[in-house]
Structure formats: structure tokens, C-alpha cells
Amino acid sequence: MPPTIKDIAKQSGVSISTVSRVFNNQDLVKNETKQKVLEVIEALGYTPNFVAKRLRSCKISTIGIVVPDISAAFYAEIIKGVENKANDIDCGLIVCDAHNSRDKEKEYVRYLYDGRVDGMIFVVPQLRDDDLRKIAADGLAIAVFGKDMSGFNIQSISVDNYSGAYQAVKHLYFHGHKRIAYIGGIEAENDYDHRARLAGYRQALIDNGLGVNDAYIENGAYCEEGGGSAFLRLIKLNEPPDAIFCANDEMALGVIRMARKNHIEIPEQLGLIGFDNIRVGQYISPSLTTVNQPTYTIGVLLGERLIFQMTNKEYGQKTLNLILKPELVIRESCGC
């Protein structure tokens, strides 16, 4: 057992309060006594027990972050951004991988909720707004990426998915594509990304005088395989699309793979744009035009917001929901 403050007190013939003082408000203790105590501390190799310290003083200098999937570079980049800010204030970071599951996410919240952290960041939370609000109400600082929580007085950051999709589709249109399809997710209660991207897609078609054809709207389940099958369904249509906008890059990879298999040339016969700017997109052939989200910046901003929240307990000083504009990264797959 390591020595405790009691051992030091006994050994040096003073009370434990005095020993504690020597460590903290050192000016309140006589120099002579201080020397004596310091000697004993040195001799016994004492360090204050962190756990006991925390129990009393309630600050733990740790923040937690919950992401849907730690192995996706997108989230890893955000984490790095957050960490950068956390380091500024000597704060540790606990990373939790929710495995894309709401239950797991809930579990982790429960886990972090036990006084392990001073604040939490949720990246694209699947949790209900209510759950998030409850956490915030308990006095824990929180910041959210991926949905607008300003209605609940919670700091949040989003990317303008609508605008990203709109830009992509407009780009395809301006370069001669007229039958533009969309591959996305399903109309789930909490799939804000899908909804906004679909809406952007729709509006871009409408604004450019192209009708919205429901047969051109497909579900690719956000994964490579799903994107591939959605593509196969699309090319079987009487009037197959001449371009596809995918709500993420994974699905676009599936499209590229299946197009190759079916001898459809990209971009000559089919324009393609993805979303997220994952690393593979630069290396695959044809390289993938995509919509880039400033992940690292997002992380930094999340960190900033959270720290702001942790230090100033009241809200409202900063805009509650900050919306970042994504940008189109033009490569080969769109043919422009």
C-alpha cells in the first residue's frame, strides 16, 4: 500500500490538514513546518491519491466523446480535433465506440455518466433529443455534432448537408447530366443526414427544371454492398440514370465496383459523386468526386464549444448551433 496523508501526518507530527495545506495553499503554513513535512513526504515517496482528491473536489479534467464507429476515418479525424482542444486545458479524453447502435450508445452514456467526465461530446448521436436534454439538465456540459440542438439550449455543430447535396447535383446538371439518381439511406426517424441530403437533391433537380422521379431514389444502406445493389436496380430501369449522387462514399465505392463488373464506364457513361471524402476515394480509379466535410475543424469546434460550456455554466453567449458549409471536391468520377 502506498503511504497516505495520514502516514505523513503521523510521521511528521502534525495534523492531516496541515499536510494537505503543504500541498495546496502553501502560504498558510509556517515555513519551518512546511520544511519538516516536505522532508517526510520526500522520504516516504508520497503522492496524493487522485481518487480521493476527485471525490472531494468534483473536477476530473476529463471529457468523453461518443462516436458511431471509431474505425471510420471521418470520426477519427473529429476525435483528433477534439483532443487538440482538450490538451489546451490539460484535459484527458475518453473515446467510446458506439458501434452504430443506439443501445450501445446509451450504455456508454450511462457509463460516462458516473462522474468519470466533466463533459461529453456526441458525434451523430442516435439518442433521442430527450435523453440528451436530460444529461445537459444534470449540469454536465455537452456538445453535439450532427443535429441542431439549439432548441434544447445545447451547443451543437452541423454540416449543411442540404447544401452539400445541392451543390453536387447542380454540378452534375451543369455538366450535362439530366437523369440524376440518388442513393441514400432509409427514411428513419433520426437519420437527419439522409433527410437533408435527399432534400438538397430534390431541390436542385426542381430548381433546374428537372422533375423528381421517385424511381431514381434508392436505398443503399450506407455501405458498399448496399450501394452496389442499389446501382444494379437503377440500371435495370427502362430509362436508367446518366448520373448518380450517393449520400456517402461507401455506397459510391459499391457503384464503381458494380459498374466495372457490368462494363459501364465512369464517368463516360455515368457521372458519380459521393459524400464524405473518405481516403479511398483519392486512390480508386476513377477517383471519386465527393463532398468534403471539414472533419478536423469540426472536432476543434466541438472541443471549443464544450470547454466553453464547462467553464461558463450559462448558455447563450455563443451561437448555439453552428452550421458549416461542406465543399465539393472535384475528381474524375463526375467527368468534369
Add this chain to the structure above:
Amino acid sequence: MPPTIKDIAKQSGVSISTVSRVFNNQDLVKNETKQKVLEVIEALGYTPNFVAKRLRSCKISTIGIVVPDISAAFYAEIIKGVENKANDIDCGLIVCDAHNSRDKEKEYVRYLYDGRVDGMIFVVPQLRDDDLRKIAADGLAIAVFGKDMSGFNIQSISVDNYSGAYQAVKHLYFHGHKRIAYIGGIEAENDYDHRARLAGYRQALIDNGLGVNDAYIENGAYCEEGGGSAFLRLIKLNEPPDAIFCANDEMALGVIRMARKNHIEIPEQLGLIGFDNIRVGQYISPSLTTVNQPTYTIGVLLGERLIFQMTNKEYGQKTLNLILKPELVIRESCGC
């Protein structure tokens, strides 16, 4: 403030000891009472404060893992493996990103060391063996990936880098390559991977009657750009190599990029094999032959070892250093 055990006690009309019992030795409390308490716990969303818990009982069901770079898929996979095992025993996981820096790693160790975790996993630690030993000596369970710590009575898992390199080079040789170069890291004190892979490369050449040509051994700093420049140096030689084995895939990507720029065809003019099996390797053209390490399995094993260590305090029951065999994944770039 989140609710405490006192709130639960008051709300449900029992003593705090009873509430505590409901959480721990549940058999000692009447079923009826238990139900009542559980309801209140649920309603108030109570979680026992981990700091308080730890202070009294010395167990907090948390393990920490330190990796060099969270955004590398390689480590993310290992983390997932560990997490899987941790979940089996209802253990939380704290992930720390050391940013490839020894200082940062040290900082995190100090941080975790504060009684925040019951055990730690180090993935390719840059820490000195001594530091690791000291942690273990203090009674904290630890498990290490990437270097053999059995000499210190610490559980460790490694991949047989020597064998991986040997297989790769042998494969190149058997398919007709005679001038095989190596691009790796620098001869750093703690770069065990580099040393073992280089040794495997050397031995494979010797065993097959090819001499070792020091001009063929290059440093690519483990990154894409470094791999590219190393490649450029190699092709300027009087007798440039007809194949390259890279100590990781990143460097191989650099080779592919630069080869393309210099109109050197892979695999026709140059055979290429990487190491690590990163995702991009499947998608790039030509797709990359590489040496695969069973990352997820590594994670699971690390988790197992650590948990074993946490529960049985004595050593020695299991092999202390487990060596896994990596396997060659043959794709286009080696031309076979």
C-alpha cells in the same frame, strides 16, 4: 448534479445500504424491496459515482488502451477486438491516442495511472521496457502488443514480422524477381518492426542465393511521401531493382504513385509488396499485394490476456509472449 445514492434511498424509503445492496450482493435484499428501489433508480437515471466507488472498493471495471494513432485503421481494429472482450466482463474501455509520440504516451500513462483503470493495454508502446515494468510492478495489470515483454513477466503479443517479410520476399523471388529492394524505416532504438522485417528480408535473400545489396535498402519513413522518394532514389541506381518490398502499405502507395508518374508499369516492370493490409490497398490500381496482420484477433487476444491478468494476479499460467503468424494477401501488384 446527477442523483446520488442518498436521493435514491430517500425517494424509495430505504437506507442507502439497501440501495447499495441492490447494486451489489443482490441476494441479501427482499425481492419486493429490490423492485421498488430499481424503479426509483430507473426513474432518476442513477449511476453509482465511479470515484466514490473506487475509493472504497479498489475495482472500477475499466481498462485503458494506448495506441499510437487512432485514425489508422490498423489500431482501430485492434481496439474493436479489445472492446469485444472487455464487454464480456462489463468493463469500460478508455482509448488514448498517443500521436506517435513517446511524451504523449507517457502523459497518458500518468493520466491513467491515477486509479482510473484496472488494467492497461499498450499497442506498440514507445515507452522504455523499464517504464512498463514499473507499471506492472505496481500491481496494475498490463498487456502489450508489438514487443516481447516476457522477460519482464508481462503478457505480450507480437506478430512475426520476420516471417511476414520473409514470405513476401520469397514470394517475389519465386516469381522471377532477382533484384529485390526494401523500403523501411530507420534503425531506431525502439523500432522493433523495422528491425525484424529487415532481418526477414535479408534472410530470404540469402536463403535463395541472392546477395544483400545495401544500395537496395532504403528509408521511407513509413509514409506515402517517404515511400515515393525512396522509390525515386532506387530507380536512379545503375541497376535498379525489379521488385520492392515495403515495410508498410503507406510507403507502397507512394511507390505506386511515383511509378505511375515515371511510366513504370506495376507489376510488369516492377513487383511490389506491402505490409499491413490497409483498406486502400484493395481499391488502388494495381491492387496491392501485402502482408496481413490479424488485427481484430490481436485485439481479442490482448483483451483476454489482460483480463486474465486482472483476475488471476499471479503470472505464468499462460505463455507470456504469443507470436502470431501474418499471412501474405496476394493481389495484382506482385504480378503473380
Add this chain to the structure above:
DNA sequence: TGCCGTCAATAAACCGTTTTAAAACTGGAA
């Protein structure tokens, strides 16, 4: 009826620190 054993629940001690309130010790002024 009185005694005993069993089962449930509680009170109280404890973990190692910080912090607040109180006590003890100084020295100087009345």
C-alpha cells in the same frame, strides 16, 4: 410465555482527501 435462529434492513465505520469552523498560540497594546 420465553428463548432462539433467520431473514431484512439499518446504522455506522471507512476509503483518502479538501475545506470550514474552531482552537491554540503568538506578540503587542492597554
Add this chain to the structure above:
DNA sequence: TTCCAGTTTTAAAACGGTTTATTGACGGCA
């Protein structure tokens, strides 16, 4: 000598749990 202010020091109360010892209630048995 007494009192007071200022400086040091101490005792004791937190912090939020777990755990040990104790109490209380109840039924069975002599």
C-alpha cells in the same frame, strides 16, 4: 495582567459510495 488581532494548527464535516456490525421482526419450539 488582560485582552485582542493575527497567525498557525487542528478537529471535524464533507464527498458518495461499500461493508461490517447491529438491530428489529417474525416464526418455531420447548
